[in-house]
Amino acid sequence: MANELELSGNQYKDTFLAGLWRENPVFRLLLGMCPTLAVTTALKPALTMGYSVIFVLLCSNIVVSLMRNLLKPHLRILMFTLTIATFVTIVDIFLKAFQPEMSAMLGPYVPLIIVNCIIICRAEVCASKNGLGVSIIDALGMGIGFTLALSVLGAIREIFSTGKIFEIQIMPDWFVPCAAMAMPAGAFITLGMLLGLVNLISKRKS
């Protein structure tokens, strides 16, 4: 019994950590590139998108895991999409009600979470094959991993494009802001450099 508990504890830890580094959705699996590139002009929209995805991922993983034994194989993608769309609509309503500025800033990218590959990938790969515990931990790991990746990108782009973070000046007076970092080119350049860095660290580790 003790061994079983220890094994499941290790499994949970491994599942959680996989989303943060080894299978990070942005840096390792290259999933969810659309919001990664589009909403990381600053840290605040990146964080908002991050916690929206965590909520949708967590809720859809819970629902899919609970109904996994009832799913007909040929209807499963339809069921996943229906589940994901429901929680994305709820997030969209909450943002409009409680964070109208962020809702306006993120615009169509909130409804677009429905077609975010990370969520449907986790429903198919993990939640439809595992119990509730593993599905929740997987959703948290992947969601936090995605949020961290977006936050790093958002912070770098905000600092270099405005010299500020959360409206607080952090760069010295001589710093000249680079407007290109807030544009799509800045997103591609920053993501490319971060992917290179992650690959370098992974190679050195192995």
Add this chain to the structure above:
Amino acid sequence: MSKIKYFLKQSWLLIICSFCFGLLIAVVNAACLDRIEKNKIEKLNSLMSGLMPKAEQFEKAESFTIKTTQGKEFESNIYKAIGSGGVVDGWAFNCQGPGFQDKIELVVSVDKVFARFNGFAILASNETPGFGDRIKNSFYRNQYIGAPAGELQLVKTGNTETIDSKIVAISGATVSSKSVLNIINSNVRQIKAKMIDKGLLSNGK
């Protein structure tokens, strides 16, 4: 009969989930609707103040049912901008119509005699980021400030500094530029006619 049984056997989970999820969305929507409406009113007030900075307060004067260019009906609220000394400074109203991807909602402001535009602001739009959403940019919006409040025309090239009835389209976003122009033309024409009918505006004769 067997076909119906087969259908139900295959899709019962889908039917139940659709019903439950629909109910969940309806409950959340009902719970947040008041707050969303309140946010919209606050945004509308701040946009109207931006369009008419001299106005001290906005008073709802009337509400009209307007048809969009697609024939759909919506409620347009007409606000009277009151300046210093209680004098009417201009009018502002919400307009809407089809955009490139989704409907575009605008706030349009005109002067007190409906002769010139004070400008427009975007209330809601889901136009393509980087292309259609440039209708929010000053390059496009500033062309409406002071333009005659009649039928506006969209042109592909021209001087954006010249304020007249010709509006220069945004390069790469012609459809969105045209959508905004059509919304303004169609809505302003209908609202002006209804305001004259109601006696809120002189017919100029």
